[in-house]
Amino acid sequence: MGEAGLHPWARDASGPSLILPDGCLDVIVRPDGVAVVAGPDVTAREYDDEGRHVGVRFSHGLGPLVLRVPADELTGRVVPLADVVGRAAAAGLEPGDDVALRRWVARRLTTVRDDDPWAPAAFTAAAVGTPVATIAARAGLSARTLQRRCNVRFGYGPQHLARVLRLQRALALRRRGEPWASVAADAGYVDQPHLARECRALTGRAPTLL
Numbered sequence: 001m002g003e004a005g006l007h008p009w010a011r012d013a014s015g016p017s018l019i020l021p022d023g024c025l026d027v028i029v030r031p032d033g034v035a036v037v038a039g040p041d042v043t044a045r046e047y048d049d050e051g052r053h054v055g056v057r058f059s060h061g062l063g064p065l066v067l068r069v070p071a072d073e074l075t076g077r078v079v080p081l082a083d084v085v086g087r088a089a090a091a092g093l094e095p096g097d098d099v100a101l102r103r104w105v106a107r108r109l110t111t112v113r114d115d116d117p118w119a120p121a122a123f124t125a126a127a128v129g130t131p132v133a134t135i136a137a138r139a140g141l142s143a144r145t146l147q148r149r150c151n152v153r154f155g156y157g158p159q160h161l162a163r164v165l166r167l168q169r170a171l172a173l174r175r176r177g178e179p180w181a182s183v184a185a186d187a188g189y190v191d192q193p194h195l196a197r198e199c200r201a202l203t204g205r206a207p208t209l210l
Helices: 063-067 081-085 098-109 118-127 132-139 143-154 158-175 180-187 192-203
Strands: 006-019 025-029 035-038 045-058 078-080
Touching: 006 098, 025 063, 025 098, 035 081, 045 098, 063 098, 078 081, 118 132, 118 143, 118 158, 132 143, 132 158, 143 158, 158 180, 158 192, 180 192
Parallel strands: none
Antiparallel strands: 006 045, 025 035, 025 045, 035 078
């Protein structure tokens, strides 16, 4: 899959893990064969399971178009895929079969129509630290309209999306070996204590524990 906003993944779970908010929506096939939709997370959540999981992560507001449901109806929730798209539409997905999942997504994509590029552009802009006011101006939207439309496509408003993506940006910089003080400055925090406060607010943990 080379489409923008699609990120197939697979992982072997072996006990508790921490899922960080990332402004995305996932379709996941669990080891027991149950396909679920994991909506956008407002804060981090703990997940405890064993076995191989396959999934597709939808970023840039693509997920609601593929599933035909507003993102804010799924915010902070994990629900059976059949409850979202119907039992017949969710059929044919098997444990560990990432090929079947990719084909399922490809079929759904054939019916996706989005003539308004504001959502992918807004996500991209927020991911690099563009101020929310600038994002709204570029899209030609009022603050209230941007809030409403972000709820539908991302599961929460532009301010929270910006906070979530800023934290993701900071952790990516840290993984590349930058010291925390540089991470805070480069990711757009006022200072290192600001980064620490935001990290605790969004994950319940200090940055060093992530």
